[in-house]
Amino acid sequence: MFSEWAWLIPALPAVSVLIITFTGRALPRRGAEVGLVAMAAALVLSLVVAWEVFSHNAGITQAIGPAGEAQAAPGGAEAFLLERGLTLTPLGGDLTVELGMRVDGLTAMMFLLVSAVSLMVHVYSVGYLRDDPRFTYFFALLSLFSFSMLLLVIASDLLVLLVGWELVGICSFLLIGFWWEDKHNQDASIKAFLTTKLGDVGLIIGVVALAGMFGTFSIQGVLDGIAAGGFEQGLLTFALLAMVLGAVGKSAQFPLHTWLPDAMAGPTPVSALIHAATMVTAGVFLVARLFPAYQAAPAAQATLAVIGAITLVMAGLLALVQTDLKKVLAYSTVSQLGYMVAALSFSYVAGIFHLFTHGFFKALLFLGAGSVIHAAHSNHMTDMGGLRRVMPVTFWTFLAGSLALIAIPPLAGFWSKDEILVAAFEAGGYTGGLVLVLGLLGGLITAFYMTRALYLVFAGEFRGHGHPHESEPAMTAPLVALAVPAVAIGWINLPFPAVQPLSFSSWVMFDVDYWVANPIELNAAIAALATALALAGVLGARAIYREAPERDPVHHLGLLSHVLERRYYLDDLYTDLIARTAVRDRLAPAAVWFSDRVLDGAVYWSGRGTAALGRVLYDTGDQRGIDGAINGLGASALWSGARMRLAQSGNVQLYAGALFIGVFVLAVVFATGA
Amino acid sequence: MQAVFPLTFAALLFSAGVYGVLSRRNAVLVLMSVELMLAAVTVNLVAFHGLVTTDVGDPLLSGQAFALFVMAVGAAEVGVGLAIVLLLYRNRATVNVDDADLMKY
Numbered sequence: 086m087f088s089e090w091a092w093l094i095p096a097l098p099a100v101s102v103l104i105i106t107f108t109g110r111a112l113p114r115r116g117a118e119v120g121l122v123a124m125a126a127a128l129v130l131s132l133v134v135a136w137e138v139f140s141h142n143a144g145i146t147q148a149i150g151p152a153g154e155a156q157a158a159p160g161g162a163e164a165f166l167l168e169r170g171l172t173l174t175p176l177g178g179d180l181t182v183e184l185g186m187r188v189d190g191l192t193a194m195m196f197l198l199v200s201a202v203s204l205m206v207h208v209y210s211v212g213y214l215r216d217d218p219r220f221t222y223f224f225a226l227l228s229l230f231s232f233s234m235l236l237l238v239i240a241s242d243l244l245v246l247l248v249g250w251e252l253v254g255i256c257s258f259l260l261i262g263f264w265w266e267d268k269h270n271q272d273a274s275i276k277a278f279l280t281t282k283l284g285d286v287g288l289i290i291g292v293v294a295l296a297g298m299f300g301t302f303s304i305q306g307v308l309d310g311i312a313a314g315g316f317e318q319g320l321l322t323f324a325l326l327a328m329v330l331g332a333v334g335k336s337a338q339f340p341l342h343t344w345l346p347d348a349m350a351g352p353t354p355v356s357a358l359i360h361a362a363t364m365v366t367a368g369v370f371l372v373a374r375l376f377p378a379y380q381a382a383p384a385a386q387a388t389l390a391v392i393g394a395i396t397l398v399m400a401g402l403l404a405l406v407q408t409d410l411k412k413v414l415a416y417s418t419v420s421q422l423g424y425m426v427a428a429l430s431f432s433y434v435a436g437i438f439h440l441f442t443h444g445f446f447k448a449l450l451f452l453g454a455g456s457v458i459h460a461a462h463s464n465h466m467t468d469m470g471g472l473r474r475v476m477p478v479t480f481w482t483f484l485a486g487s488l489a490l491i492a493i494p495p496l497a498g499f500w501s502k503d504e505i506l507v508a509a510f511e512a513g514g515y516t517g518g519l520v521l522v523l524g525l526l527g528g529l530i531t532a533f534y535m536t537r538a539l540y541l542v543f544a545g546e547f548r549g550h551g552h553p554h555e556s557e558p559a560m561t562a563p564l565v566a567l568a569v570p571a572v573a574i575g576w577i578n579l580p581f582p583a584v585q586p587l588s589f590s591s592w593v594m595f596d597v598d599y600w601v602a603n604p605i606e607l608n609a610a611i612a613a614l615a616t617a618l619a620l621a622g623v624l625g626a627r628a629i630y631r632e633a634p635e636r637d638p639v640h641h642l643g644l645l646s647h648v649l650e651r652r653y654y655l656d657d658l659y660t661d662l663i664a665r666t667a668v669r670d671r672l673a674p675a676a677v678w679f680s681d682r683v684l685d686g687a688v689y690w691s692g693r694g695t696a697a698l699g700r701v702l703y704d705t706g707d708q709r710g711i712d713g714a715i716n717g718l719g720a721s722a723l724w725s726g727a728r729m730r731l732a733q734s735g736n737v738q739l740y741a742g743a744l745f746i747g748v749f750v751l752a753v754v755f756a757t758g759a
Numbered sequence: 760m761q762a763v764f765p766l767t768f769a770a771l772l773f774s775a776g777v778y779g780v781l782s783r784r785n786a787v788l789v790l791m792s793v794e795l796m797l798a799a800v801t802v803n804l805v806a807f808h809g810l811v812t813t814d815v816g817d818p819l820l821s822g823q824a825f826a827l828f829v830m831a832v833g834a835a836e837v838g839v840g841l842a843i844v845l846l847l848y849r850n851r852a853t854v855n856v857d858d859a860d861l862m863k864y
Contacts, residue, residue, distance in 0.1 A: 735863030737856060738789070742781045 087133045088167045088188045094130050094196055095235035097123040098203075101228040109221035116221040117211050120228045124204040127235070131196035138193040139592035141165040146591035146600060164594050165189055168241050168305060182302060187241035190593030191373055191437060195238040198444045199363050201570075203231045205563035206358040209452050212559030213354050213459065223263065227358070230256035234363050238370065243292045243302045246371075250288065250335070253364045254281050260359060261351040273350035280344035284334015288371075291328030294320065295378075304374060311381050318382070325378060325385035329392070332368030336422045339396040343656050345419055346403075349411040349464075353455030356411060361418045361451050362444035369425040369440050376433045376595065386430045390509075390516035393427025394523040396420065399653070401530035405537070406649040409464045410454045413538050417490065418447055420527060424505050427520045432508035434578070434590040434605060439501035441589070442574050446489035446497055449567035453483035456560050457542055460553035466541035468549035476555045480543050482564040482571075487539055489571040491532045491619050499616070500575030502528065506615060507580070507608045521611075528615050532622025540630035580607040765806035773799035786847060786854040790840045797833045801826045 101123035109116025145162045170185020186192075207227060214220050233256055237249025262274030296302050298320055299310035310316060332338065337345035348360045359365070372379060372389065379386050397420045404416035421443050429436035456479040461469050473480045489496040492503070502524070509520035547553065555561065578589035585591065585605055594600040651657060772795055779792025808822025848854050 730864040733862070733864040735860035737859075738781050745777055745781070 087130075087137045088165075089169065090130065091134050091167075091188045091192070091196070091239060092169070092186050094127045094134070094200065095232050095239055097127045097130075098228045098232040098235065102225055102232060105221060105225040105228060109225060114211075116224045117207070120224045120231075121204070121207050121211075123228060124200060124207050124231060127196075127231070128200040128204050131193070131200045134188065135193040135197050135592075138165045138188065138190055142190055142594055143587050143591050145597055146586035146594070149586065149597070149601060162597060164597055164600075166305075166595075170241055182244050183242045184245060185241035185303075186239045187304060188239070189595060191370070191595065192238055194437065194441055194593050195370060196235065198441055199231065199234050199238065202358055202362040202444055202448045202567075203227070203234075205448065205452070205567055206354045209357075209455070209560050209563040210352075210354040212557045213455055214352065219263070223260075223352070226256055226260055226263075227354075230260070230359060230364070234367070237367060241304055243295065243304060243307070246304070246374075247288065247292055250331075250367060250371075251285065253359070253367060254278065254285065254335075257281070257348065257359050257364055260355040261348045263351055263355065267350075270350040273344075273347040277344040277348045280341050281334045284331045284341055284368075287327040287330025287334070288332075291324045291326075291331060294324035294327060298324065307375070308377050311378050321378070322382045322384045325375070325382045326388060328371060328375070329385060329388055332371050332426065333392060334368070335371075336365050336368030336426060337419045338368070338392050338423060338426055339399055340655065342396060342400060342419045343652070343659055346407075346412045346415040346652075349409070349415050353411065353451060353458060356415070357448045357451030357455070360415065362448040365418060365422060366425070366440050366444065369422065369429065369436060372426065372429045373433060373437045373440075376429065379429070387516050390427050390430035390520050393423045393425070393430065394516075394520045395423070397423030397427065397527040398523045398530065399423075401527050401534065402649055403652055404534040405530065406646060407534075408466055410457065410466050410469070410538060410542060411451070411464055413466075413534060414447070414450050414454055417450075417531065417534065420531065421447065421490070424502060424524065424527070427524070428505040428508060430516060430520070431512040432504070432603060433595065433599065434593065434603070435501070435504040435508040437593060438578050438589055439505055442489070442497040442501040442570075445567055445574055446486045446571035449482060449486040449564060449571045450490065452560070452564055452567065453479050453486060456556040456564065457483070459556055459560070461547075461549045462551065463549055466538065469542045469547070470545040470549075471543070471547040472553060473543040475547075475553050476543075478555060478561045478564060482561075482568040483543070484539065485568045486571045487535045489575075491535050491623060492528055492615060493619060493623075494612070494616060495575065496572055497570065497575035499612075500578060500580070503607075503612050503615060504578070504580060504605055506611050507606060510608060510611055511606075525615055525618055529618040529622045532619040533626045536623045536626035537630055540626065544631070578605065580605045582606070762806055762810050765802055765809075769799045769802040769806065772796075772802065784855050784857055786844045786856050786859075787841075789856060790837065790844060793840070794833060794837060797829060797836075801829045801833075804829070 098120070101119050104119045105116035109119070112118065142165050145164070148162070165188070167188040168185060170183040172183050207224070210223065210227065214223055217223065230253060233249050233252030235249075237246055237253060240246035240249055258274050258278040261277050262270050264270050265274075292302070295307050298316055299307050301307065301310075311321070334341045345360060345365065349356050351360070379389070400416045400419035400423060404413050404420065407413045407416060421439070425436050425439050425443070428439060456476065457469060457472060458464055460472065460476060460479075463469070485496070489498040492499040494500075506521055506524050509517045509524060511517070577592075582604065588605075590605045591600055648654070776792045776794075776796030776799060779795060780789055783789050783792060804822045804826045806822075808820065811822075844854055847859055851858055
């Protein structure tokens with residue numbers, strides 16, 4: 086009922102973009118109020134839609150009963166799915182594009198996450214960017230981003246999804262380079278744009294391949310086609326792997342993760358909204374959206390597991406050596422996205438539940454980092470320290486977010502990460518084992534680097550300049566508001582059979598049978614092991630950093646530190662070897678030479694040839710031929726006239742003589758002729 | 760009567776007129792030569808009247824009548840011509856037709 090109006094959720098920020106763009110500067114709060122109202126309305130609408138969708142799904146699962154005692158769904162009840170659309174002009178052939186919405190559990194969940202985090206970031210940005218000259222522009226971009234992300238989420242058609250996907254990429258580009266006066270920020274935005282674009286090529290190939298296989302761009306059409314069977318397995322695997330490339334680019338997975346840490350060049354609220362909570366999860370969302378398709382392609386699923394597992398450990402290790410607070414969080418985001426991608430190889434619920442909880446606590450961590458940076462006037466943890474006493478609200482909320490990320494029970498991160506590990510364990514096999522082991526190791530690393538960051542920022546003595554103070558209420562209020570879900574959001578999906586029919590796993594299910602067949606369960610051994618590792622990480626870091634945080638021993642581990650500080654030389658590979666040596670020094674000059682000599686030469690010489698031909702034509706054809714003919718006509722008329730006028734001698738006797746001769750000649754002619 | 764005699768006479772007379780018109784430089788003589796040609800035509804008119812057969816006849820005697828007309832018109836023409844010559848003389852102080860070349864190219 087309310088879901089019929091779900092299209093309003095992306096439409097509201099779209100209207101807000103227009104209002105802010107055209108009238109923002111004239112408004113009393115410089116456009117911020119429009120964005121705030123639009124996002125607040127979108128959040129309310131998201132809550133209503135989510136309530137309708139979730140209660141429908143929970144109603145079905147309650148009728149089935151607690152997980153583990155599964156029977157078939159009563160009366161063949163279906164999970165909530167509502168599709169409405171306007172068919173756009175047919176493209177010819179059988180292909181049509183539908184501007185449509187698809188509302189189901191996943192959509193409702195993403196609506197909640199995006200609109201809630203976006204609203205918090207809007208509130209926070211009012212304080213954070215108060216003195217920025219491009220305040221109005223910033224809020225226009227925030228609204229544009231919210232619209233694009235919600236469009237991506239609501240799309241019922243792969244092409245519309247692609248439009249949203251590219252739009253969020255553009256917003257990301259614009260917002261990373263928001264302070265474009267600094268060359269470093271420009272470079273970061275271009276790097277982010279180009280790197281994600283590399284993945285987008287894969288996505289487009291995947292979308293076209295799926296459309297080619299099933300004859301439709303509609304997501305439901307593709308899923309129906311897979312359910313019906315009879316497709317070519319290899320082609321499906323190819324299409325889904327191509328889409329994995331898109332997800333790898335957008336969700337900053339190995340080996341295309343290098344853009345995300347650089348993307349921290351943007352304003353911190355942007356990092357929280359786009360580069361932690363929402364846009365970077367688009368890749369995860371894409372895989373979740375096509376989850377039944379991935380189930381039909383085990384090779385693609387295994388790829389997801391391997392990529393995710395590599396990413397989560399690799400990025401976690403990188404987070405260890407960062408001195409920039411935002412980069413610690415950025416690598417942490419990459420790492421957590423690795424968990425999500427790996428999880429989607431085994432379990433739909435585990436992957437998107439971690440997406441959901443991570444969105445809240447990572448947004449909180451970024452906003453907290455922004456508050457700290459605002460106070461210390463530096464991104465670097467070497468310039469911080471001792472902020473616990475002067476910034477109590479920031480400290481406690483940041484601590485809550487950190488503990489949620491470290492996965493200390495009963496905070497949010499514990500439940501969602503635990504479900505991933507359990508899913509990996511139950512799936513077994515090589516990929517399951519890999520994800521389980523690396524996931525546990527990643528938990529240890531996560532605990533270590535977050536504790537290190539906490540000590541460097543909040544403990545000890547202040548090492549920076551000036552007198553830091555707590556941020557204004559517009560910035561601390563969102564921190565407090567986000568700390569609540571960071572602590573408690575994990576409780577919506579407790580892995581106990583009795584509560585499962587009422588919890589997250591049932592709210593977002595795409596299929597009743599899948600929910601029945603894949604119950605969320607607690608594995609006490611894994612939970613205990615993960616918690617023990619997390620505590621070990623916390624205590625280990627505490628032992629190292631409690632006394633003298635400024636010494637930072639991770640930078641004195643010889644070769645290991647060096648490799649990590651150089652980011653595995655991947656940036657060197659991409660930037661120096663590929664971008665500079667191969668592209669700039671070899672490919673670009675060759676392209677320039679080709680352009681200069683061959684293309685421009687062809688153009689130049691054809692131009693010269695045309696000019697010469699024109700000159701010849703002008704000289705011979707025009708000047709001599711046409712003008713000559715006309716001038717010749719005139720000249721010959723003059724000439725002949727000059728000759729003929731001599732006959733006009735004015736001598737009447739001559740005229741008369743001529744007349745007589747003429748008459749005589751005519752008389753002779755007529756006389757003889759007749 | 761043989762028509763050939765008057766016709767030959769008229770032709771000779773006409774030729775003399777033509778010669779006079781074409782070769783004389785004096786405007787008065789040119790005018791006189793024109794009169795000679797006119798007279799030759801008048802002779803022809805009278806001579807051709809005699810050639811017309813009597814049974815068809817020329818009851819109106821149109822040959823002779825026209826001859827009289829031509830004489831009358833010729834007299835008027837001479838009047839006009841002499842007036843032109845007179846004016847020419849007044850303007851140019853000569854009656855040489857070669858000098859009357861205002862219409863030259």
